[in-house]
Amino acid sequence: MRQKLLSDGASELSYEIRGIVKKAEQLQQIGKTIYWENIGDPIQKNNQVPDWMREIVVELVKDNKSYGYSHSKGLLETRIFLAERNNMLGGVQITAEDILFFNGLGDAIAKLYQYIVPTSRVIGPSPAYSTHSSAEAAHAHATPLTYKLDPQNNWYPDIEDLYNKVKYNPNIVGILIINPDNPTGMVYPKHILEQIVEIAREFKLFIVADEIYINITYNGAIAHPLSTVIGNDVPGISMKGISKEFPWPGSRCGWMEYYNRHVDAEFNRFCAALDNAKMIEVSAAKLPQLAIPRILSDSRFLPYRAELNQKIGRRSKIIAEILGSVPYLTFNETYGAFYNTIIFKEGTLREGQQLRIEDSKAKALFDSWVAAEPDMPHDKRFVYALLASKGVCVVPISSFCSDLQGFRVTLLEENEELLIHTFTAIRDAVIEYVTSV
Numbered sequence: 001m002r003q004k005l006l007s008d009g010a011s012e013l014s015y016e017i018r019g020i021v022k023k024a025e026q027l028q029q030i031g032k033t034i035y036w037e038n039i040g041d042p043i044q045k046n047n048q049v050p051d052w053m054r055e056i057v058v059e060l061v062k063d064n065k066s067y068g069y070s071h072s073k074g075l076l077e078t079r080i081f082l083a084e085r086n087n088m089l090g091g092v093q094i095t096a097e098d099i100l101f102f103n104g105l106g107d108a109i110a111k112l113y114q115y116i117v118p119t120s121r122v123i124g125p126s127p128a129y130s131t132h133s134s135a136e137a138a139h140a141h142a143t144p145l146t147y148k149l150d151p152q153n154n155w156y157p158d159i160e161d162l163y164n165k166v167k168y169n170p171n172i173v174g175i176l177i178i179n180p181d182n183p184t185g186m187v188y189p190k191h192i193l194e195q196i197v198e199i200a201r202e203f204k205l206f207i208v209a210d211e212i213y214i215n216i217t218y219n220g221a222i223a224h225p226l227s228t229v230i231g232n233d234v235p236g237i238s239m240k241g242i243s244k245e246f247p248w249p250g251s252r253c254g255w256m257e258y259y260n261r262h263v264d265a266e267f268n269r270f271c272a273a274l275d276n277a278k279m280i281e282v283s284a285a286k287l288p289q290l291a292i293p294r295i296l297s298d299s300r301f302l303p304y305r306a307e308l309n310q311k312i313g314r315r316s317k318i319i320a321e322i323l324g325s326v327p328y329l330t331f332n333e334t335y336g337a338f339y340n341t342i343i344f345k346e347g348t349l350r351e352g353q354q355l356r357i358e359d360s361k362a363k364a365l366f367d368s369w370v371a372a373e374p375d376m377p378h379d380k381r382f383v384y385a386l387l388a389s390k391g392v393c394v395v396p397i398s399s400f401c402s403d404l405q406g407f408r409v410t411l412l413e414e415n416e417e418l419l420i421h422t423f424t425a426i427r428d429a430v431i432e433y434v435t436s437v
Contacts, residue, residue: 023369023384024393030361035422037409038393040182040338042247045412050304053246056294060287070286072279074101074255081293082240082255091228092236092259100275101284104252105212105241106131112208112237112256113139115273116173121145122208123165124176125157127183127341127400127408132176132210144401145172151330151343151404155186159195166203175200178210180223180336183400183408185316187221187336193229206235206267212244212254213337215305218313221335227259235260235267242288244338245305246295253288312338315411315419322423328434334411341397343406344434349378352437355389355429362388379405382433390425 024034036044043049060066073079079096087093102108113135116122122136126146133144147162149155157177166172175196179188200207209226217223230236241254258271278284295301316334323342324331330343357363366388370376376384377398386392386407397406409426413419 019399020383020387020393020395023365023387026365027362027387027391030359030365032359032362033391034387035390035392035418035425037422038395040244040410040412041249042244042338042412043249045410046414047247047308047412049246049248050300052298052300053295053304056298057287057291060290060294066287066290068286070101070283070289072281072283073097073275074099074284075286075289078289078292079255081297082257085296086225086227086257089225089228091225092230092232094227094257094259098258098261099255100258100278101253101255101289102278103254103284104243105210105239105254107252107284108239108254108256109135109210111274111277112239115270115277119171120173121169121171122174122176123147123162123169123172125149125178125181127397127402127404129178129182129210130400132178133401136176145169146401149181149184149186151184151332151341155181155184155332155341156189156192157196159192159199162196163199166199166205172203172205174206174208176208176210177226179226180213180217180221182210182213182337183339183395183397184332184341185334185337185339185411186332187217187223190224190229193224193226197230197234200234200236201231204264206237206264209236209238211238212241214240215245216309216312216338217336218309219316219333219335223336227257230259232260233263235264237271242292242295248288251288251291252285253292311414312411315413315416316340318416318419319409319411319423322420322427323430326427326430328430330406338411339408340411341400341406341408343397343404344379344382344430348434349382349405350437351378353378353382353433354436355385355433357385357389359388377405379407382430383407385433386426386429390429392422392425392429394426 079099083094083096109131123145124132137144148158150158214223226236226238236259238257243249261268261271320333328348334340369384379398380396383396394407394409397404
């Protein structure tokens with residue numbers, strides 16, 4: 001080509017959560033059964049959307065109006081409904097004009113970072129959710145900026161680390177939180193959220209809160225929405241959606257809520273740019289927007305969600321019983337979202353460790369994966385060995401913009417017998433792998 005095509009930040013656009021699927025599919029082609037623990041899709045893990053919810057969607061599908069465009073910012077009646085729900089929490093008050101719909105949060109995340117000046121940075125948690133870290137790094141043509149989540153302290157943020165990085169890097173304009181967190185399953189305590197807000201206040205930053213899991217908590221945990229802690233003088237954006245909560249991941253329906261938009265002229269212009277960007281695209285998908293008020297206001301929804309949360313909490317306890325006492329692992333119970341990040345203790349992973357891979361074809365595939373990446377991180381090598389040996393598909397934590405070594409699993413398997421089988425296989429594989437040399 002006469003000119004360079006690819007931006008310097010494009011190398012950060014990696015997504016091991018789905019990338020490892022290619023390896024698993026190779027194993028499926030030779031007849032191996034795969035136990036999918038790589039992606040947070042409740043439907044894939046046999047969650048049954050209740051009939052009453054499907055009947056609402058069917059009724060909407062029969063209405064010819066469902067097939068037209070929505071308003072560029074999203075259906076007005078749905079935005080009014082969501083603004084009123086937020087305002088009932090007693091925190092920052094918003095209107096329908098403070099809400100903007102997208103085709104899923106992936107779309108929202110891409111737009112958010114796209115319109116930030118490349119030299120300005122948003123610092124996010126590490127381990128990082130790849131969609132955020134990759135998009136932020138790509139916009140800046142640089143590696144992601146992160147603050148530490150501490151596995152020795154319930155995965156809570158290291159506030160001192162965050163403060164110092166913000167203080168000594170004037171290019172940072174925003175702080176990202178994911179609450180409840182993906183990939184760790186940690187729920188931010190209120191006092192830590194208040195400390196992050198205070199950092200944003202001191203350095204005149206805005207806060208981005210990915211709250212897609214805000215109503216998925218269990219075992220006594222409570223997630224505090226950003227709108228209830230941000231006050232009236234710090235700008236913020238909350239990202240929400242229905243893919244995990246209903247769950248309806250195939251709807252590709254998410255939205256932003258702007259908080260304190262008018263307290264800062266620069267932030268207000270940024271929000272206007274996001275609105276205009278969606279206007280150019282015409283609108284987000286209409287059908288799920290129509291369904292939101294009907295489903296969320298239905299008297300059956302809250303009991304339904306409470307039951308699902310209770311089931312996830314039970315699975316969290318089962319996983320803790322199986323993996324929590326393995327001496328080679330640093331294990332934290334989860335209290336929100338439906339993931340757990342499990343870390344190998346320092347020095348546990350070494351060269352030469354291996355699992356028995358009895359199928360010769362699977363062994364050949366594993367050898368080819370390792371040979372193709374000579375500098376493969378130790379945890380990724382374990383993940384590939386686990387996949388080839390046991391058929392369990394998890395994601396290495398080194399792929400979540402982290403120096404830690406470990407793996408992420410989901411808490412979604414509806415079949416409890418299969419859940420126990422899968423995590424017993426993981427436990428046995430960890431022990432065999434670590435003690436193999």
